[in-house]
Amino acid sequence: xxxxxxxxxxxxxxxxxxxxxxxxxxxxxxxxxxxxxxxxxxxxxxxxxxxxxxxxxxxxxxxxxxxxxxxxxxxxxxxxxxxxxxxxxxxxxxxxxxxxxxxxxxxxxxxxxxxxxxxxxxxxxxxxxxxxxxxxxxxxxxxxxxxxxxxxxxxxxxxxxxxxxxxxxxxxxxxxxxxxxxxxxxxxxxxxxxxxxxxxxxxxxxxxxxxxxxxxxxxxxxxxxxxxxxxxxxxxxxxxxxxxxxxxxxxxxxxxxxxxxxxxxxxxxxxxxxxxxxxxxxxxxxxxxxxxxxxxxxxxxxxxxxxxxxxxxxxxxxxxxxxxxxxxxxxxxxxxxxxxxxxxxxxxxxxxxx
Numbered sequence: 144x145x146x147x148x149x150x151x152x153x154x155x156x157x158x159x160x161x162x163x164x165x166x167x168x169x170x171x172x173x174x175x176x177x178x179x180x181x182x183x184x185x186x187x188x189x190x191x192x193x194x195x196x197x198x199x200x201x202x203x204x205x206x207x208x209x210x211x212x213x214x215x216x217x218x219x220x221x222x223x224x225x226x227x228x229x230x231x232x233x234x235x236x237x238x239x240x241x242x243x244x245x246x247x248x249x250x251x252x253x254x255x256x257x258x259x260x261x262x263x264x265x266x267x268x269x270x271x272x273x274x275x276x277x278x279x280x281x282x283x284x285x286x287x288x289x290x291x292x293x294x295x296x297x298x299x300x301x302x303x304x305x306x307x308x309x310x311x312x313x314x315x316x317x318x319x320x321x322x323x324x325x326x327x328x329x330x331x332x333x334x335x336x337x338x339x340x341x342x343x344x345x346x347x348x349x350x351x352x353x354x355x356x357x358x359x360x361x362x363x364x365x366x367x368x369x370x371x372x373x374x375x376x377x378x379x380x381x382x383x384x385x386x387x388x389x390x391x392x393x394x395x396x397x398x399x400x401x402x403x404x405x406x407x408x409x410x411x412x413x414x415x416x417x418x419x420x421x422x423x424x425x426x427x428x429x430x431x432x433x434x435x436x437x438x439x440x441x442x443x444x445x446x447x448x449x450x451x452x453x454x455x456x457x458x459x460x461x462x463x464x465x466x467x468x469x470x471x472x473x474x475x476x477x478x479x480x481x482x483x484x485x486x487x488x489x490x491x492x493x494x495x496x497x
Contacts, residue, residue: 176418177352177385178304178315180256180280185224185236187490191460191478192426193444195412197394198323198342199428202494203238206252206286209321209344209392210298213248213288216240217496218470222252224492229485232258236492238284247289248298255281263309279307286319294335296323304352304387311356317349317387329397337398346390353384389417394424404432422450426458437466446480454483460490471497 186204189196197209203222205212219241226234238252263274281304288298300319306312321344330338359382362375394412401407412424426444433439440462447455460478467473478490 172418174418175386176388177313178280178282178306178347179388179418180234180254181282181304181347182388182390182416183226183228183234183256184490185226185234185254187224187226187460187476187478187492188428188440188442188462190226190480190490191442191444191458191476192410192428193424193446193458195394195396195410195424195426195444195446197321197344197392197412198340198396199408199410200342202496203240203250203252204492205288205298205321206238206250206284206300207236207254207346209323209342210286210288210300210319211296211321211323211342211344213240213242213250213286213298214290214296214323216242216248216250216288217472218242220494220496222492222494224476224490226488226490228256228488232256240286247287250284250286250288252284252286253281254284255279276309278309279305281305282317294325297321302347302349304349306352306354308354309356310358311354313352313354315350315352315387317347319344319346319348321345337401340396341394342396343393344391346392347387348389349387351384351386354382355379386417391415404438406430420449420451422446422453423448430462437464437472439463440476442478454485456481456483467497471495 184190184194185207189204189208200208200212201215203220221239224236228234234256236252236254238250240248240250242248258278260275260277262271263276264271282302284300284302286298286300288296290296298321302317304315304317324341325335325338327335327338359380361378363378365376392412392414394410396408396410398406398408408428410426414422424444424446428440428442430438430440442460444458445456446458447453458478458480460476462474462476465473474494476492480488482488
């Protein structure tokens with residue numbers, strides 16, 4: 144069995160390196176997908192590690208990064224994160240889940256972006272009509288993850304995506320799938336927990352978004368030169384349909400330090416997306432036990448290496464974990480990231496496991 148595990152792991156390592164080093168150039172389709180709130184990143188731990196967490200997630204944030212990580216979740220967990228985004232908008236993520244050891248982990252969550260209230264304007268009334276509207280982008284997720292063996296985890300998420308602008312809306316359904324493989328490669332002590340972990344996920348594989356609604360209805364005389372009942376015929380303008388932001392992540396991580404009260408994790412991810420160039424993310428996390436508190440986690444990373452015209456850059460963050468009992472804990476996470484000319488973004492999250 145160990146030989147088979149190692150053989151499969153070696154094959155995946157080769158595939159991982161091949162993906163990073165030999166990715167073929169393809170046209171960069173910036174601005175050609177809809178529902179781009181699905182690729183913003185909602186978890187402060189993952190954000191602080193430069194989004195390089197596809198192989199390291201083990202809590203409810205797995206819903207976003209890699210649903211296979213749910214297999215490592217504690218008994219029960221609740222999670223909430225908020226991220227002040229650009230021009231007075233903010234994102235949010237809330238989820239809850241339960242692990243049933245003989246069956247697997249089940250989780251449900253919602254993520255979205257709040258754009259705030261906006262004024263309705265027209266060509267004739269460019270200062271506003273006196274009306275207001277609130278655009279909405281949300282995704283409702285149902286996820287499942289299971290540890291199929293002691294070294295292989297699998298997970299999947301089904302999501303319903305809804306977008307609304309004034310009196311128009313669009314819907315889509317998408318699927319996320321992922322795996323995490325634990326090996327003993329590069330573990331000097333043959334402890335698999337220190338060895339190489341490989342994670343892969345495919346996110347937002349689904350139907351297209353196309354807007355419909357009252358704002359696309361007009362009255363039209365389809366035959367102005369003919370008499371008859373052609374005047375004021377109701378017609379609907381048909382918008383184009385748009386793909387979702389498809390994201391393929393593959394990554395690896397190592398834990399070179401794993402002691403009773405210290406842990407160091409190093410991670411790298413490669414991304415292939417359908418609306419930008421390929422990129423690589425780097426991340427690190429150092430956790431240390433603190434008497435009377437629980438533990439502190441210090442994180443750093445870099446997002447967007449090799450991405451053309453990237454505004455992403457360094458990321459930093461920390462986590463405070465308070466152990467309430469042997470099975471329960473309260474955790475606060477914070478992340479800071481630099482997005483170039485767009486400024487800086489802070490992410491905060493709170494989770495409880497019991």
